[in-house]
Amino acid sequence: MQDIAGVLVNSVISAALYATMAYGLAVIYGVMRIINLAHAGLMMLGAYATFSLFTRFGLDPFLSLLVVGPLFFLFGVVLYRLVVRRLPRSGATPSMESLLLLFGVWLVLQNFAYFIWTGDTQSILTAYTMKSVAVLGVRVGVPSLFVFAGSVLSLVFLNVVLKTTYLGKAIRAVTQNRDAALLAGVDADSISAVAFGLGTAFAGVAGGMLSTLYAFTPDFGRSFLLKAFCIIVLGGMESVTGVAAGALVLAFLENGLSAWTTLPTSFQDAVSFTLLFVTLVAFPQGLPGLFARLRTAFR
Amino acid sequence: MRLLTVESLDVFYGDVQAVRNVSFTVDEGEVVTLIGANGAGKSTTLRALAGLLVPRAGRVVFDGQELAGRPANELASRGIVLVPEGRQLWPAMTVLENLRMGAYPKHARARADAILGEIFAMFPILERRVSQKAGTLSGGEQQMCAIGRGLMAQPRLLLLDEPALGLSPLLVREVFASLRAIRARGVTIVLVEQNVPHALALADRAYVLETGRVTLTGTASELLVDSRVRDGYLGYGSV
Numbered sequence: 001m002q003d004i005a006g007v008l009v010n011s012v013i014s015a016a017l018y019a020t021m022a023y024g025l026a027v028i029y030g031v032m033r034i035i036n037l038a039h040a041g042l043m044m045l046g047a048y049a050t051f052s053l054f055t056r057f058g059l060d061p062f063l064s065l066l067v068v069g070p071l072f073f074l075f076g077v078v079l080y081r082l083v084v085r086r087l088p089r090s091g092a093t094p095s096m097e098s099l100l101l102l103f104g105v106w107l108v109l110q111n112f113a114y115f116i117w118t119g120d121t122q123s124i125l126t127a128y129t130m131k132s133v134a135v136l137g138v139r140v141g142v143p144s145l146f147v148f149a150g151s152v153l154s155l156v157f158l159n160v161v162l163k164t165t166y167l168g169k170a171i172r173a174v175t176q177n178r179d180a181a182l183l184a185g186v187d188a189d190s191i192s193a194v195a196f197g198l199g200t201a202f203a204g205v206a207g208g209m210l211s212t213l214y215a216f217t218p219d220f221g222r223s224f225l226l227k228a229f230c231i232i233v234l235g236g237m238e239s240v241t242g243v244a245a246g247a248l249v250l251a252f253l254e255n256g257l258s259a260w261t262t263l264p265t266s267f268q269d270a271v272s273f274t275l276l277f278v279t280l281v282a283f284p285q286g287l288p289g290l291f292a293r294l295r296t297a298f299r
Numbered sequence: 300m301r302l303l304t305v306e307s308l309d310v311f312y313g314d315v316q317a318v319r320n321v322s323f324t325v326d327e328g329e330v331v332t333l334i335g336a337n338g339a340g341k342s343t344t345l346r347a348l349a350g351l352l353v354p355r356a357g358r359v360v361f362d363g364q365e366l367a368g369r370p371a372n373e374l375a376s377r378g379i380v381l382v383p384e385g386r387q388l389w390p391a392m393t394v395l396e397n398l399r400m401g402a403y404p405k406h407a408r409a410r411a412d413a414i415l416g417e418i419f420a421m422f423p424i425l426e427r428r429v430s431q432k433a434g435t436l437s438g439g440e441q442q443m444c445a446i447g448r449g450l451m452a453q454p455r456l457l458l459l460d461e462p463a464l465g466l467s468p469l470l471v472r473e474v475f476a477s478l479r480a481i482r483a484r485g486v487t488i489v490l491v492e493q494n495v496p497h498a499l500a501l502a503d504r505a506y507v508l509e510t511g512r513v514t515l516t517g518t519a520s521e522l523l524v525d526s527r528v529r530d531g532y533l534g535y536g537s538v
């Protein structure tokens with residue numbers, strides 16, 4: 001039985017990671033109006049990339065994020081140039097073609113992982129995996145703390161890029177009014193490539209961090225994609241605060257239910273699904289509401 | 300010197316033709332206005348010139364180069380800048396961010412600070428609103444911000460689509476005063492405006508569009524006294 005402080009500390013830590021996952025989706029949706037269903041597969045691939053860097057080269061999983069991030073950015077750009085850009089442009093809501101295509105990419109990534117790493121369950125065991133420290137009187141695993149730090153750094157990095165660079169402002173401009181961005185001289189195709197790269201990098205980094213907390217197989221990532229959807233439906237993506245709020249609510253419910261009820265841990269994934277379901281039913285606008293919120297990401 | 304030559308332009312939305320065989324010219328330093336009723340094809344013409352629509356046929360020669368069908372971002376970099384109908388600001392960016400993004404083309408960045416100063420001198424209200432989100436501005440302020448954003452790109456050809464639409468008479472005067480100031484700085488302008496008296500008072504020459512076709516052309520002073528223009532477009536308002 002955990003006390004309220006324990007649940008809160010753990011919620012804040014999970015929420016930062018969840019927000020990192022959700023932002024990866026939102027950058028891509030904002031610029032291209034497509035839902036990146038391959039996000040889950042990219043997170044899985046990020047976990048395996050971190051795993052391989054760890055087992056082959058002995059690279060610490062958190063240091064390897066500095067490799068995984070840029071590498072996945074490039075992978076995302078290539079994926080965009082070879083595959084995603086061929087899609088017809090989505091209108092206000094994602095086209096069926098984009099959903100099918102990216103679902104297909106997810107399947108390809110899964111099979112690629114089965115081929116390279118087999119279906120065996122893998123995990124990363126470092127010297128500090130089992131260590132814990134006290135935070136506000138709560139014992140927290142050292143990997144969880146590193147994940148929190150990595151997530152906060154990623155989110156700060158993204159916001160600095162979006163707010164201060166011409167590239168970041170161009171991403172926000174395309175998100176908020178695409179025609180106006182074109183008229184200002186923004187090359188929407190290059191910006192889409194960058195946005196897809198950023199979203200992919202965020203998936204890879206999130207996956208790399210997840211690999212230090214959970215065991216994984218090529219099927220890994222599905223439940224986390226659902227969590228990201230849930231956060232978007234809950235808090236919207238209008239602002240950092242919205243994402244943080246959505247991520248916190250989900251993380252708090254998950255941690256609270258597992259601490260204060262006899263709900264088995266294996267049911268934790270059902271929390272986000274139930275929450276997603278309830279929110280969608282309670283919000284009469286349903287999925288269009290989700291899309292409307294995604295559309296206003298980064299405003 | 301001839302800056303823009305539009306020749307036999309045809310623009311379609313799917314199967315529907317909105318602009319038919321439209322031709323006109325604009326000289327360097329000139330203000331040319333396109334007038335016509337709602338749905339005549341004025342916005343479509345400007346959107347095609349700015350590269351947001353690809354013309355099905357016709358030529359657009361800008362500064363000696365054939366540019367029809369080039370993408371909007373390339374045309375913006377070459378100095379063709381459209382201030383679109385309905386402002387089209389980035390609502391969740393601040394006024395300053397909107398203006399600074401106007402200077403996105405590489406050639407415009409070096410002098411961005413100086414131009415920004417001139418814009419604030421022209422529209423002092425914008426300087427007081429710099430950190431406000433553009434979506435929260437009043438209609439008049441949004442229009443000034445949109446014009447300012449267009450100027451930040453240091454246009455060689457400024458295309459203005461109904462800059463006075465939906466503004467109070469007082470603000471209409473203010474916007475036209477700013478257009479006069481812009482013109483005085485030697486910027487070439489193509490102006491689309493429903494407020495025909497104001498437009499003709501500003502312009503050197505005018506073209507009248509009806510259902511996608513140019514039906515009448517002349518100097519602004521000729522058209523001001525033309526009976527067809529008087530009956531069709533000068534029935535309201537005064538200069």
Ligand SMILES: Nc1ncnc2c1ncn2[C@@H]1O[C@H](COP(=O)(O)OP(=O)(O)O)[C@@H](O)[C@H]1O
Nearest residue numbers: 312315317335336337338339340341342343344
């Ligand atoms: N996005 C669009 N899709 C289809 N038809 C359009 C679209 N925009 C304008 N039109 C049609 O094209 C014609 C010209 O419109 P427009 O250029 O906007 O006229 P104006 O700016 O002179 O009022 C009109 O008949 C209008 O209905």
Ligand SMILES: [Mg+2]
Nearest residue numbers: 341342343384
């Ligand atoms: Mg119009």
